[in-house]
Amino acid sequence: MRKLIVGNWKMNGTLAQLDEIGQIQAGAAAYDNVDSALCLPATLIHAAKQRFADFQFGGQDCHHAPKGAHTGCISAEMLTDAGSAMVILGHSERRSDQGESDADVRAKASAACAAGLHVILCVGETEAQRDAGQTETVILAQLMGSVPDDIAAEHIDIAYEPIWAIGTGRVPAIEEIASVHAAIRTHLTERFGQAGRAVRILYGGSMNGDNAAAILAVPNVGGGLIGGASLTAEKFLPIIKAAS
Numbered sequence: 001m002r003k004l005i006v007g008n009w010k011m012n013g014t015l016a017q018l019d020e021i022g023q024i025q026a027g028a029a030a031y032d033n034v035d036s037a038l039c040l041p042a043t044l045i046h047a048a049k050q051r052f053a054d055f056q057f058g059g060q061d062c063h064h065a066p067k068g069a070h071t072g073c074i075s076a077e078m079l080t081d082a083g084s085a086m087v088i089l090g091h092s093e094r095r096s097d098q099g100e101s102d103a104d105v106r107a108k109a110s111a112a113c114a115a116g117l118h119v120i121l122c123v124g125e126t127e128a129q130r131d132a133g134q135t136e137t138v139i140l141a142q143l144m145g146s147v148p149d150d151i152a153a154e155h156i157d158i159a160y161e162p163i164w165a166i167g168t169g170r171v172p173a174i175e176e177i178a179s180v181h182a183a184i185r186t187h188l189t190e191r192f193g194q195a196g197r198a199v200r201i202l203y204g205g206s207m208n209g210d211n212a213a214a215i216l217a218v219p220n221v222g223g224g225l226i227g228g229a230s231l232t233a234e235k236f237l238p239i240i241k242a243a244s
């Protein structure tokens with residue numbers, strides 16, 4: 001299975017960063033056995049796609065409704081219109097900052113698919129849940145609650161992102177990543193049958209050029225979702241290289 005390396009720029013970047021995006025796109029072209037993409041602030045997607053048409057871009061959230069009186073929100077169709085191929089949904093920062101529930105994420109995932117977007121749906125446990133030995137229970141409940149039953153498995157990838165590993169420089173042991181990814185795979189195949197085997201399960205949380213090769217070699221790790229280390233070509237390209 002081809003690996004997918006996705007950068008999540010979060011609330012970073014203005015038009016001044018288009019040159020950096022160009023360096024990422026040019027560097028990533030050398031690794032044509034890897035799928036790579038950047039999920040940008042919505043304000044940058046159109047300009048980036050105009051300049052770098054061959055590269056894949058995505059958003060970081062969308063509303064569950066197709067349009068309407070939702071001040072400040074962005075619909076899935078608006079993301080495709082701007083040039084997005086995908087959208088990150090259910091990121092832990094949105095679950096905590098915006099109070100998004102599994103039901104919210106599920107509705108957004110359905111809306112995104114209906115608009116033709118590929119969904120990268122995030123799940124992950126807190127440090128307290130991990131310490132209490134609840135990691136797999138939490139992850140499986142999030143998958144049950146946020147992945148729509150009727151979604152076509154080829155329209156979704158899952159990102160396992162331990163919340164305590166995001167932006168902290170801390171990463172789970174390889175065995176922990178292997179065990180959670182195996183549990184997610186079992187869930188997906190039980191729910192979606194053979195198609196569940198083709199869903200990529202990305203790892204996210206402090207991935208960088210030094211640890212990427214070891215993480216990406218873990219069974220059932222189909223790629224990475226990268227925050228801080230995706231903001232520059234210098235840091236992002238070694239991760240794409242590690243996936244190649």
Ligand code: PEP
Nearest residue numbers: 166167204205206227228
């Ligand atoms: C993220 O927020 O999706 C993420 C993985 O961040 P970082 O790589 O900075 O830990």
